Amino acid sequence: xxxxxxxxxxxxxxxxxxxxxxxxxxxNDGTEWVAGRALTDDVAVVLYRDRPxxxxxxxxxxxAAERTLFTDDSAEAIAGEAWTGxxxxxxxxxxxxxxxxxxxxxxxxxxxxxxxxRR
Numbered sequence: 179x180x181x182x183x184x185x186x187x188x189x190x191x192x193x194x195x196x197x198x199x200x201x202x203x204x205x206n207d208g209t210e211w212v213a214g215r216a217l218t219d220d221v222a223v224v225l226y227r228d229r230p231x232x233x234x235x236x237x238x239x240x241x242a243a244e245r246t247l248f249t250d251d252s253a254e255a256i257a258g259e260a261w262t263g264x265x266x267x268x269x270x271x272x273x274x275x276x277x278x279x280x281x282x283x284x285x286x287x288x289x290x291x292x293x294x295x296r297r
Contacts (some may be wrong), residue, residue: 183223184219184220184241184242185219187241187253188216188218188219188220188221188222188241188253189216189250189253190253190254190257191239191241191253191254191256191257191260192214192215192216192222192223192257193248194253194254194258195211195214195224195261196211196214196259197213198261198265199211199226199255199261199265202261203281204249205261205262205266206266206269207228207270208227208229208230209226209228209265209266210226210227210230211225211226211281212225212226212227212281212283212284213225213283213284214265214285216239217227217279219263220240220241220242221238221239221240221241221259222238222239222241223237223238223279223280223291224237224239225237225280225283225284225296226258226265228265228269229248233272233289233291234280234286234289234290234291234294235269235272235290235291235292236258236279236280236290236291236292236293237264237292237293237294237295238279238292238295239249239256239260241253241256244256244259244260262263264293264294269293270293271291272290272291272292272293273291273292273293273295273297274288274290274291276288277290277292283293
């Protein structure tokens, strides 16, 4: 994939994942999309709440690594895997990390609780 194709794939991943938050009423029981963006051609972040009024949680996706895990490595398929694997059940507490990934995406980016992120 070229850098432009990778960026388009990251953007498509975010669009499809946001669509699942909005439309998958079978699985979504109060989970709320807050924001998302591509940090690089291969890295995306997603901010969400796993319950109404809950804290803002964040997940960071290395999409290049994710593409190697699945036979169908389309942005839509990876978003579907992320949705069912990461968002349909309550996430539990996350970790406050000294990162700038949420800057500009929410009111208090330093209070984002990051889930499943290893530093």
